[in-house]
Amino acid sequence: MAAHEVICWDCGSAVDDPFANTCPRCGGLLTVRMDLEKVRGMRPEDLRKTPIGVWRYHPFMPVDPERAVSIKEGGTPLYTAPALGAEVGVPGTFIKFEGLNPTGSFKDRGMTVGVSHAKELGAKVVGCASTGNTSASLAAYAAKAGMKCAVFLPSGKVAAGKLAQALFFGAKVLSIDGNFDDALALARRMAEERKLYLLNSINPYRPEGQKSVLFEIMDQLDYDIPDRIILPVGNAANIWAVYKALTELEEVGWIDRMPMLTGIQAEGSAPVTRAFKEGKDDFVPEEHPETIATAIRIGNPISGRKALRAIYDTGGCSETVTDAEIIEAQKLLGRKEGVCVEPASAASVAGLRKLREAGVVDRGERVVCICTGNGLKDPDTIIGNCAKPIPCRNSVGDAERILSD
Numbered sequence: 001m002a003a004h005e006v007i008c009w010d011c012g013s014a015v016d017d018p019f020a021n022t023c024p025r026c027g028g029l030l031t032v033r034m035d036l037e038k039v040r041g042m043r044p045e046d047l048r049k050t051p052i053g054v055w056r057y058h059p060f061m062p063v064d065p066e067r068a069v070s071i072k073e074g075g076t077p078l079y080t081a082p083a084l085g086a087e088v089g090v091p092g093t094f095i096k097f098e099g100l101n102p103t104g105s106f107k108d109r110g111m112t113v114g115v116s117h118a119k120e121l122g123a124k125v126v127g128c129a130s131t132g133n134t135s136a137s138l139a140a141y142a143a144k145a146g147m148k149c150a151v152f153l154p155s156g157k158v159a160a161g162k163l164a165q166a167l168f169f170g171a172k173v174l175s176i177d178g179n180f181d182d183a184l185a186l187a188r189r190m191a192e193e194r195k196l197y198l199l200n201s202i203n204p205y206r207p208e209g210q211k212s213v214l215f216e217i218m219d220q221l222d223y224d225i226p227d228r229i230i231l232p233v234g235n236a237a238n239i240w241a242v243y244k245a246l247t248e249l250e251e252v253g254w255i256d257r258m259p260m261l262t263g264i265q266a267e268g269s270a271p272v273t274r275a276f277k278e279g280k281d282d283f284v285p286e287e288h289p290e291t292i293a294t295a296i297r298i299g300n301p302i303s304g305r306k307a308l309r310a311i312y313d314t315g316g317c318s319e320t321v322t323d324a325e326i327i328e329a330q331k332l333l334g335r336k337e338g339v340c341v342e343p344a345s346a347a348s349v350a351g352l353r354k355l356r357e358a359g360v361v362d363r364g365e366r367v368v369c370i371c372t373g374n375g376l377k378d379p380d381t382i383i384g385n386c387a388k389p390i391p392c393r394n395s396v397g398d399a400e401r402i403l404s405d
Ligand code: F0G
Pocket: 105, 107, 129, 130, 131, 132, 133, 134, 135, 201, 232, 233, 234, 235, 236, 237, 238, 239, 295, 296, 342, 344, 345, 372, 373
């Protein structure tokens, strides 16, 4: 395990209480400061003896890889996407498909680290609020670790596949009368009263695992740094994790510049984008967030301020997309590249298209769109937006007639 300490991101003081989720001094957000002294003398190739995945990057991780709770997370493909790139006007488009993680989303990267740390602390009950993917992932890792798990979900707003996973892995599923922000407030109260160990991304160990998506992208591009990385923003920890990974690679001298981090939000749920457009470093919460992309239906993103820092420091930007643009981009990924992602994930591609049309993204840029979750998580949205199955009698004549239409 790499040496590290938990500190307050706002006031910088060291935080000793392993159960704290905010700074006991100033109430600020927490982060992990890694001691990367050992990595300084290494090269990326030195880590390539281990298969690609979260644990290849163990010198950047704050838990012991030997005792990790793992179901082989990460190692997801980075696709070139020539047909999609031609369609959106950016031929150098890549897709990092996080839907091929063990539970079908990028959350597994953070959860292997978060649950491993919870186990080191001796936690017996873990919990989280979720728009669906975090709960699916936590339920699986808790099962693997032999822990009890409670998940707090906004009633009626979680896609079918995600709900099925949390139930299947044996979590206690609490359907909360309210949205994600309400569910998170309740889960945090439970954690403060020590009823559970909280594994939302306010827990600083979660983003540590999520850094690995950036390490993998760099490895897969052989450290030929892309110009831009685009990702959907909900609770805003993932864009922060990618930024943190970049700062660490810069610190050890493996990169000398950063891609422009570009955060996309759904139009009805866009506090971070609004703050960016007003040039602010803090956001005003959205009271009634709404979007078809239920994964990012979040009005009060815990890591919103960190996300803004990530965007400003890398010279990136933030943009909104409509539900119609999201569905259009989701279809494009399927029809042009054979990749099935959930609506929130398609927001990155919808954002790329919009920013290219606006001239913010240059045609010649090399752009990685992170597609965060698998389309099978949300079959209802797909079925609702595709043509219906065609009734056909059990006869060649009927089938031929339909095919010739
Ligand atoms: N994409 C997907 C598929 C997600 O599930 C989420 C967040 C995001 C993007 C946004 O990532 O929150 O780090 O900015 N899902 C959380 C959940 C909130 O509960 O599953 P973020």
